Amino acid sequence: MAGYSDGVAVFLLGVGAACCLGLGFVLQQRAAARAPLADFLSFRLLLDLIRMPDWLLGIAFFVSGLVLGAVALAYGEVSLVEPLTATNLLFAMALSRWLTRQPLGWSGWGGVALLALGVTAFIVAGRPSGGSAPAGPLRHWLVFGIVAGLALLLTIRSRRLPPSSEAALLALAAGLLYGLQDALTRVCGQIIRDHGIAPLFVHWQPYGIAVLGLTGLLLVQSAFETAPLRMSLPSLTAAQPLAGIACGVGFLGDRLRVTPGALAWEAAGLAAVVIGIILLGRHPAMPTGVTERQPVGATRIN
Numbered sequence: 001m002a003g004y005s006d007g008v009a010v011f012l013l014g015v016g017a018a019c020c021l022g023l024g025f026v027l028q029q030r031a032a033a034r035a036p037l038a039d040f041l042s043f044r045l046l047l048d049l050i051r052m053p054d055w056l057l058g059i060a061f062f063v064s065g066l067v068l069g070a071v072a073l074a075y076g077e078v079s080l081v082e083p084l085t086a087t088n089l090l091f092a093m094a095l096s097r098w099l100t101r102q103p104l105g106w107s108g109w110g111g112v113a114l115l116a117l118g119v120t121a122f123i124v125a126g127r128p129s130g131g132s133a134p135a136g137p138l139r140h141w142l143v144f145g146i147v148a149g150l151a152l153l154l155t156i157r158s159r160r161l162p163p164s165s166e167a168a169l170l171a172l173a174a175g176l177l178y179g180l181q182d183a184l185t186r187v188c189g190q191i192i193r194d195h196g197i198a199p200l201f202v203h204w205q206p207y208g209i210a211v212l213g214l215t216g217l218l219l220v221q222s223a224f225e226t227a228p229l230r231m232s233l234p235s236l237t238a239a240q241p242l243a244g245i246a247c248g249v250g251f252l253g254d255r256l257r258v259t260p261g262a263l264a265w266e267a268a269g270l271a272a273v274v275i276g277i278i279l280l281g282r283h284p285a286m287p288t289g290v291t292e293r294q295p296v297g298a299t300r301i302n
């Protein structure tokens with residue numbers, strides 16, 4: 001019975017985190033669209049944004065989502081929590097629809113259905129659970145390095161592309177970093193549960209969380225600044241759970257069912273999640289941001 005109540009708590013915490021993240025992303029993008037392009041991919045951008053009340057409100061929602069997600073990760077597997085937080089796009093869509101007064105239409109409802117059914121199919125088929133011993137250092141750093149390296153390559157590649165594609169790749173890189181951050185958050189939660197909070201600060205994971213979080217925040221705000229939300233949020237929302245699940249299974253000891261039928265449903269569920277995210281992200285209800293704007297202080301050339 002305790003296991004059932006823990007599962008319900010993790011589910012509610014994951015959905016609550018998704019709600020806060022979705023609302024926060026919309027508010028952040030509305031503010032970032034007004035920031036000077038001269039500060040693109042510079043930490044000066046964060047100093048500009050901190051003066052905007054709607055951005056601060058968006059960050060408050062975002063931090064609340066991170067806290068709820070961290071609590072969920074302390075009691076549930078990354079492979080369970082990540083698909084739940086991917087539903088943040090549903091809440092972003094709800095706020096954007098209210099702001100733009102756009103009806104959902106078939107593509108919007110189709111995206112909602114695919115995202116919800118995909119998350120359900122993956123969780124029911126995979127039955128994510130813990131219990132396996134974490135991987136050794138070699139496998140740990142191999143998975144970590146591959147995900148971080150992909151994020152770096154995407155960031156470098158994005159600088160040679162038009163603004164819309166650039167925003168998509170930056171958000172994709174940020175999603176990968178956020179997936180790593182979630183995996184490290186899970187490790188920190190385990191350390192606190194086993195040894196208390198004091199020993200946490202002699203481990204490298206909390207400092208890694210800070211670096212990944214700040215870097216991801218800069219990439220996300222730069223993506224929000226340079227193109228409409230529909231160009232960046234789908235990439236961000238799709239990459240984070242995929243990276244988190246890869247880390248959970250790759251080195252945290254998470255287990256998924258691996259029978260042929262279960263694997264087929266898990267793959268179909270993840271595919272449905274990604275397609276649903278793309279449909280929702282490109283829906284007209286998503287704010288388009290500012291399409292024509294002069295940079296402040298410098299002209300950016302792609």
